[in-house]
Amino acid sequence: MFREKLKREIEIIKSNGLYRFLREKRDNILDFSSNDYLCLSKHPEVIEAVKEGLKYGVGSTGSRLTSGNINHQRLEEKIAEFKETERALVYSSGYATNVGVISALCKKGDLILSDKLNHASIIDGCRLSKADVLIYNHCDVEHLANLIEENWKKYNNLFIITDGVFSMDGDVAPLRDLKKIADEFNAILIIDDAHGTGVLGDGKGTLKHFNLKPSDNIIQIGTLSKAIGGLGGFVCGIDEVVEYLINTSRSFIYSTALPPHVVEGCIKAFEIIERGDVVKELQKNIKIANGIFKKNGFIKENNLTPIYPFIFKEKTMLIAEHLIKNNIFCVGIRYPTVPKGLERIRVSINVSHKKEDFELLCEKIKDIYQNHLNQTTNNPYPLYSRLFSQ
Template sequence: MFRSELRRELETIMRNNLYRSLRKKREDILDFSSNDYLCLSKHPEVIEAVKEGLKYGLGSTGSRLTSGNINHEILEERLAEFKETERALLYPTGYSTNIGVISALCKRGDLILSDRLNHASIIDGCRLSRADVEIYEHCNVESLVNILEEKRKNYNNIFIITDGVFSMDGDIAPLEDIKRIADEYNGVVIVDDAHGTGVLGRGKGTLKHFNLKPSDNIIQIGTLSKAFGGLGGFVCGIEEVIEYLINTSRSFIYSTALPPSLVSGALKSLELIEEGHLTKKLQENIRSANRIFRRYNLIEEDSLTPIYPIILGDRTMEVSEYLLKNGIYAPGIRYPSVPKGLERIRVSINVGHREEDFERLGRLLNDCIS
C-alpha cells in the first residue's frame, strides 16, 4: 500500500512536469550551473590545504561539544575578523545554519517578518521556530512597515529575516532600509549572505556593499559552499548570540562537526578571497556578461551579482535540454523552487568564464527563444 501510494504521487509529479532526477556532472560541457563563483573548489592552493588538513583524519568524529572541536575555532576567529563581528560559529551546512539559528533565537511571543522570496532554509527555520511569521512582499519596504505598524505592539521581539542576494533572481535586499526600520522598531535583522559573501563589498558581503557596519541587532549567516568552494555554514554576530547558539541550537549541538580538512580548505579560501583579485575578476566578468546578455536581449537591467534569471515559463525545460545538447549546462528551475509562471533558466557565472562563453550562451539562447 505504501509503495503504491508513492507511485501514484510520483506519477502526479510527472504529469505536472515537475519530476526531478539526478544528473551526473560532466566535465566536457560549459557549465553555467555552479555556485562556485570564484572557482575555489578546484584551486590548487585550496586542494593542498585540504590535503594538509587530512592530518587530523577523515572526519571530526563527533559534535563540536564532544570530540569534534579540532581546527574549527581558528576558522571562526578568521571569519569574525572578515565579517567585522565579535564572534562566529561554524555549522555543518548552510541549511543547518539557517534552521538552527532561526529556531533557537525566535520564540513563542516573537514575530518574524520574512521576505516572500527567501530561501527554503529560511522558510524551514521559521516553521521550526515557535514565533509567529508574517511574509512581506519581496524587497518591499512599504509592505514591511505596514505589517510592523499593525502587529508590532503584540510581540516581545521582532526579527526581520532576508537573503542578502536572492539565489533565484540575483537581486539584492535593500539592507540600508531594512536596518533603518529595524532600528526604528527595535528589531533584529538576520541576513543570509550565502550568495553575497565573496561576491559583493570586496568579498565581505552585502553589508559592506551598502557600507553598513555590523551592530548588535544584525546577525549575518553565510555558507562555505558557494564562493568558498567547499561545504559548511557559519553565523556571525555579538558574543551573546554565539554563546546562546552553542547552548541551544539543535542543529549545532547534535550534528557531527565539519571534517577538519574542509575547515583547512576554507581557511585557504578565505585567505584568497581577502587578497581581492578573484572578487575583482568576478565583477569584471559580470560587467562583460551584462554587456553581452543585453545585446542578445536576455536581460533588461545590468546585474551586480553573478546570477541571471532567464524567465521562460513552460519552455524552460525544453530550452535547458536544447542547451545541453549543444554543450552548455544551464539548469531549468521550476516550481516549487520558483513560483508557477516564473520558471527560468538560472545562469550562474564565475571567474573561469570567458567573454566567448557568454557569447556562445547568448547566441544559443537567442536562437532558441527568439
C-alpha cells in the first residue's frame, strides 16, 4: 500500500520533469560540479594529515559532550584564529550547523529576516526555530529595511540571516549595508559563508572581502566541505554564543563528533589557505573564466566567485545530459533548489581548471544547442538573447 503510494508520487515527480537520481562520477571526466574550489580534498599535504589523524581511529565514537574532544578543539582554535573571532564550534556538517545554530538562538518572540535565496539549510533552521520569519527580496537592502522598520517593535530579538556567497548564483551579499541595518536596529547578523570561506577576502571570507571586522552582533557560519575540501561545518563569533550553543544546540549535542582524521585534514587545509597561494590561483582562474564565459555570451558581468549560473531554463536538463555524454560533468539545477523559470547549469570552477577547459565547455554547449536543441528556429543562439533579456 505504502509502496504503491510512493510509486505514484514518484511518477508525479517524473511527469513534472523534476525526477532526481544518483549517478556515478566517471574518472577523467571534466568536472564543473565540485565545490572543492581549491582542490584541497586531494592536496598531498591534506592527505598526509588525514593519514596521520587515523592514529586516533576512524570514528570519534560519540558526541563531544559524552566522548570528549579528540583533536576537535585544535580545529576550533584554528578556525577562530583564521576568522579572527573569539571562538568557534565545529558541527558534523554545514547543514547541521545552520539548523542547529538558528533553531537554538532564534526563539518565540524573535523575528528572523531571511534573504529569499538563502540555502535550504537556513530555511530548515528557520522552520525549526520558534521565531517568526519574514523573507526579504534577494539582496534587497531597501526591502529589508522596510520590513524591519514595520516590525521591529513587536519582537524581542531581530536576526538578519544571509548566505555570504549565494550557492546557486555565485553573487555576494551586500554585507556592508546589512551590517549597517543590523547596527541601527540592534539586530544580530548571521552570515552563512559556506561558499565565501577559502574564496573571498584572501580566503578569510565575505566579511573580510568587505573589510568588515567580526563584532559582537555578527555570527559567521561555514562548512568544511567546500573550499576546505573535507567534511563538517562550523560557527564562530563571541565566546557566549559558542558557550550557549554547546548547551542548547541539538544538532551539536545529539550527534557524533567529526571523525578525527577528517579534523586533522581540515586543520591542514586552513594552514594551506593561510599561505595564500592557492586562493590567488583561484582568483586568477575566475578572471580567466570570466573572460571566456563573457566572450561566449554566457555571462554579462564579471564574477567574483567560482560559481556561474548558466540559465538555460527548460533546456537545462537536456544540455546537462548532453554535456555528460561529452565527458563534461555539470549539474542541472531545477525547482525547488532554484525558482521555476530560472533552471540552470551550475558551473563551478576550481584551481585545477585550465583556459582550454573553459573554452571546451562553451564550445560543447554551443554545439549541443545547435545540433540537438535548435531545430525549430533559424536563429543560431536564441538562448543568448533570452539570457540577456533576464
